[in-house]
Amino acid sequence: xxxxxxxxxxxxxxxxxxxxxxxxxxxxxxxxxxxxxxxxxxxxxxxxxxxxxxxxxxxxxxxxxxxxxxxxxxxxxxxxxxxxxxxxxxxxxxxxxxxxxxxxxxxxxxxxxxxxxxxxxxxxxxxxxxxxxxxxxxxxxxxxxxxxxxxxxxxxxxxxxxxxxxxxxxxxxxxxxxxxxxxxxxxxxxxxxxxxxxxxxxxxxxxxxxxxxxxxxxxxxxxxxxxxxxxxxxxxxxxxxxxxxxxxxxxxxxxxxxxxxxxxxxxxxxxxxxxxxxxxxxxxxxxxxxxxxxxxxxxxxxxxxx
Amino acid sequence: xxxxxxxxxxxxxxxxxxxxxxxxxxxxxxxxxxxxxxxxxxxxxxxxxxxxxxxxxxxxxxxxxxxxxxxxxxxxxxxxxxxxxxxxxxxxxxxxxxxxxxxxxxxxxxxxxxxxxxxxxxxxxxxxxxxxxxxxxxxxxxxxxxxxxxxxxxxxxxxxxxxxxxxxxxxxxxxxxxxxxxxxxxxxxxxxxxxxxxxxxxxxxxxxxxxxxxxxxxxxxxxxxxxxxxxxxxxxxxxxxxxxxxxxxxxxxxxxxxxxxxxxxxxxxxxxxxxxxxxxxxxxxxxxxxxxxxxxxxxxxxxxxxxxxxxxxxxxxxxxxxxxxxxxxxxxxxxxxxxxxxxxxxxxxxxxxxxxxxxxxxxxxxxxxxx
Numbered sequence: 001x002x003x004x005x006x007x008x009x010x011x012x013x014x015x016x017x018x019x020x021x022x023x024x025x026x027x028x029x030x031x032x033x034x035x036x037x038x039x040x041x042x043x044x045x046x047x048x049x050x051x052x053x054x055x056x057x058x059x060x061x062x063x064x065x066x067x068x069x070x071x072x073x074x075x076x077x078x079x080x081x082x083x084x085x086x087x088x089x090x091x092x093x094x095x096x097x098x099x100x101x102x103x104x105x106x107x108x109x110x111x112x113x114x115x116x117x118x119x120x121x122x123x124x125x126x127x128x129x130x131x132x133x134x135x136x137x138x139x140x141x142x143x144x145x146x147x148x149x150x151x152x153x154x155x156x157x158x159x160x161x162x163x164x165x166x167x168x169x170x171x172x173x174x175x176x177x178x179x180x181x182x183x184x185x186x187x188x189x190x191x192x193x194x195x196x197x198x199x200x201x202x203x204x205x206x207x208x209x210x211x212x213x214x215x216x217x218x219x220x221x222x223x224x225x226x227x228x229x230x231x232x233x234x235x236x237x238x239x240x241x242x243x244x245x246x247x248x249x250x251x252x253x254x255x256x257x258x259x260x261x262x263x264x265x266x267x268x269x270x271x272x273x274x275x276x277x278x279x280x281x282x283x284x285x286x287x288x289x290x291x292x293x294x295x296x297x298x299x300x301x302x303x304x305x306x
Numbered sequence: 307x308x309x310x311x312x313x314x315x316x317x318x319x320x321x322x323x324x325x326x327x328x329x330x331x332x333x334x335x336x337x338x339x340x341x342x343x344x345x346x347x348x349x350x351x352x353x354x355x356x357x358x359x360x361x362x363x364x365x366x367x368x369x370x371x372x373x374x375x376x377x378x379x380x381x382x383x384x385x386x387x388x389x390x391x392x393x394x395x396x397x398x399x400x401x402x403x404x405x406x407x408x409x410x411x412x413x414x415x416x417x418x419x420x421x422x423x424x425x426x427x428x429x430x431x432x433x434x435x436x437x438x439x440x441x442x443x444x445x446x447x448x449x450x451x452x453x454x455x456x457x458x459x460x461x462x463x464x465x466x467x468x469x470x471x472x473x474x475x476x477x478x479x480x481x482x483x484x485x486x487x488x489x490x491x492x493x494x495x496x497x498x499x500x501x502x503x504x505x506x507x508x509x510x511x512x513x514x515x516x517x518x519x520x521x522x523x524x525x526x527x528x529x530x531x532x533x534x535x536x537x538x539x540x541x542x543x544x545x546x547x548x549x550x551x552x553x554x555x556x557x558x559x560x561x562x563x564x565x566x567x568x569x570x571x572x573x574x575x576x577x578x579x580x581x582x583x584x585x586x587x588x589x590x591x592x593x594x595x596x597x598x599x600x601x602x603x604x605x606x607x608x609x610x611x612x613x614x615x616x617x618x619x620x621x622x623x624x625x626x627x628x629x630x631x632x633x634x635x636x637x638x639x640x641x642x643x644x645x646x647x648x649x650x651x652x653x654x655x656x657x658x659x660x661x662x663x664x665x666x667x668x669x670x671x672x673x674x675x676x677x
Contacts, residue, residue, distance in 0.1 A: 036452065076640075079644075080640065080643055080644055084310075084643075084644050084646075084647040085310070085647055085650075085651070086643040086644065086646055086647060087643065087646075089391055089452065090594060090639075090643055091640075091643050093393060093590055093639075094591075094636060094639040094640050094643055097587060097590075097591070097632065097635065097636040097639060098633070098636025098637065098639070098640060099636075100632065100636075101629050101630075101631075101632030101633035101634075101635065101636045102629075102633050102636070103629075104627070104628075104629030104632065105627050105629040105630060105633050108627040108629065215629075219460075220456075220457070220460050223453060223456050223457065224457075226453060227450075227453050227457075230450065230453075264468055264471075264472075266464040266465070266467050266468035266471070267464075267468065269464050270460070270461050270464050270465075273457040273458070273460045273461050274457070274461065276453065276457050277439075277443070277449070277453075277454050277457050277458070280443070280449040280450060280453055280454060281443055281447045281449045284447055284448040284449045284450065285447045285448060285449075287448050290448065303312065
């Protein structure tokens with residue numbers, strides 16, 4: 001029972017950064033922009049949140065700084081792809097390479113510092129319920145924030161007018177522009193929202209998961225988040241499911257020895273990456289369905305002719 | 307306010323000018339960055355961009371670093387032109403080093419003149435095999451080659467670590483996770499005596515020349531360019547996207563694999579877990595900086611190698627963080643992509659738009675399709 005509880009808590013910790021990053025990227029992609037720089041925004045969020053927390057002594061301030069750093073990176077991507085109409089794939093790569101470098105540069109003076117264990121929510125009585133208590137009422141605040149964010153995005157996209165406009169911009173930017181919606185401004189907001197979410201995911205890595213600053217600590221999670229959006233067929237609730245599935249795979253390697261599995265550590269570490277490939281294959285196989293699900297203007301450059 | 311107005315045709319002058327503009331902007335940004343870090347910016351720039359050019363050994367080291375960058379970037383550029391995004395060259399590099407290096411280790415301690423060519427072929431095949439995975443999954447199952455090839459980088463790095471911890475470990479190496487040093491015949495011959503510059507650089511130049519011929523003179527090379535510039539036209543013309551995806555991945559995989567083998571059998575001399583140092587990713591920058599053109603890539607590779615060497619010197623002399631070089635390289639790619647807009651767009655004052663057509667038409671362009 002204790003082992004199972006530990007595993008389930010571990011899955012949440014592993015899944016939450018993916019939830020943040022993937023739900024942000026989902027909104028970005030719904031507006032028709034493919035930002036491959038999630039990894040770069042995430043790692044910048046990680047170092048900014050860590051430095052912010054160490055500097056201010058406040059988790060809340062640190063987390064906000066992490067989100068802002070991610071949003072700033074998203075804004076940078078917007079300048080390149082929306083204003084300067086550069087290639088989105090290349091700019092996403094550039095954002096990742098730049099983010100990895102800059103975070104390492106900033107992080108140099110923060111390696112070796114460790115933060116105290118991130119506090120978990122503690123509601124008297126409720127958290128004391130055996131098994132279910134810690135699982136439902138005893139997680140850290142960011143876990144609840146990530147869940148609320150998914151619910152909020154699902155509601156926003158499906159039920160609100162601005163959400164509908166955002167989807168319209170992603171499906172047909174010419175038509176949306178024709179009706180009079182500011183395509184570029186909406187996309188800027190979406191990209192910066194995506195960046196802020198990736199920043200939060202990074203903040204979770206450096207403040208909760210480790211809690212340390214390690215160079216390149218995002219270790220491909222930004223890319224996995226990108227795959228999760230495809231896996232989820234651009235639907236918010238499925239992002240949540242996918243992220244927890246991946247969290248489970250990641251946590252498997254930590255507990256495999258306890259479960260009596262004799263496999264090399266490297267092979268276990270390969271699992272999340274191999275699983276990503278497998279998932280992509282299974283989901284992308286149906287070309288017609290992929291075309292129906294993906295926003296039609298994804299990755300296309302918009303230039304207002306009139 | 308300024309506005310961007312599309313040009314009727316891409317401006318060739320800008321096409322060649324923007325890489326220089328991007329380098330200039332990067333240097334400018336470097337000044338700001340070093341000032342913020344509290345380091346003397348002029349001295350840092352001198353160390354990074356000029357000092358390596360003044361001594362012979364640094365020049366030779368430049369060739370060492372430029373070799374993998376050019377090899378990989380030439381391969382990637384062909385795919386990038388066609389809109390085929392192999393961004394997992396780092397993984398193909400690693401696998402090439404493993405397969406090529408394994409040939410030397412299997413033959414140990416025997417040598418002979420055929421050993422190195424066989425290693426190179428094994429390296430190329432290894433890179434191709436690794437690149438075949440994203441190519442197959444893309445053409446057969448429509449899976450994004452970007453994400454698949456990238457995921458395989460992590461898998462390849464872990465595989466290398468697994469192998470040097472196990473089957474490929476040096477039996478006399480006190481359990482260190484590294485292979486034994488390759489035998490004499492398995493080392494890539496030096497290009498310049500008493501330096502680490504090796505004949506791999508000549509292979510890189512040959513690869514660039516071959517790519518030039520391929521793109522300019524061969525029908526498949528032409529199809530690659532059309533697919534990138536006008537996918538619809540390519541479909542109407544009946545070009546097989548499948549063939550092009552496979553070709554691009556096989557070429558870039560083979561070149562990345564050979565680059566990995568040269569690194570293992572050249573400056574490193576054995577298989578170590580730290581063999582992949584990011585050449586596969588830096589080569590993406592090199593490919594763009596060289597305008598996806600083989601000749602441009604050779605120069606871009608040398609320039610990027612210069613920043614590696616100069617960056618190292620600056621790190622030691624000015625105690626700069628080791629990440630400085632990668633920040634510089636990231637900035638360079640940003641500025642390059644940002645200034646790219648000038649190739650296809652003109653900057654005009656917002657109110658000036660109506661008067662714009664009265665301006666003289668752009669200079670006549672060569673009939674060759676622009677990059």
